Amino acid sequence: DLLMRRWNVTVGSVKVNPLSGGSGAYVPLIDPQDLLYEDDALDSLCGYDWADGFILGMTLSQSEWDSLFDEESLSDCLTPIMLLNTGTIRAVVDEEITHARRKQMVEMIPRSVHLLWAYWQSNPTPSGSAPVGSASKVRVGRNDPCPCGSGKKYKKCCLH
Numbered sequence: 001d002l003l004m005r006r007w008n009v010t011v012g013s014v015k016v017n018p019l020s021g022g023s024g025a026y027v028p029l030i031d032p033q034d035l036l037y038e039d040d041a042l043d044s045l046c047g048y049d050w051a052d053g054f055i056l057g058m059t060l061s062q063s064e065w066d067s068l069f070d071e072e073s074l075s076d077c078l079t080p081i082m083l084l085n086t087g088t089i090r091a092v093v094d095e096e097i098t099h100a101r102r103k104q105m106v107e108m109i110p111r112s113v114h115l116l117w118a119y120w121q122s123n124p125t126p127s128g129s130a131p132v133g134s135a136s137k138v139r140v141g142r143n144d145p146c147p148c149g150s151g152k153k154y155k156k157c158c159l160h
Helices: 002-014 048-059 062-070 072-084 086-092 099-122
Strands: none
Touching (some): 048 062, 048 072
């Protein structure tokens, strides 16, 4: 229940354009300790964990995400995310990124995420490839084993 509520809040906030001036736009979860560095610090990891998780999620459907790199406006949306991920910093630029620059990139995330959401709303995954985590259309009978893996009959487990 808690995860589902968090999911719903996240999805709802991603739909809000952060440039519209309204409240409720997406804000990335950043460790408050990551914000305590001096602006010129080079050892800051501000935004790394968030970007690492986002990129990990992208790998679940890599072929769909690859097409975004060909579209300049969307490629620009992905740039701050890629730069925040320590594994890709040196592959993109030759210099270390300061803490102040990392904070600027974190501030770019809400707009980037909103634009990516808008793209995926108008460009769903190609037909024939089911989205990750899509629900199975197989109907589970009351006396069948529960699909959650508990070993109980469905009527004694997830049905009630």
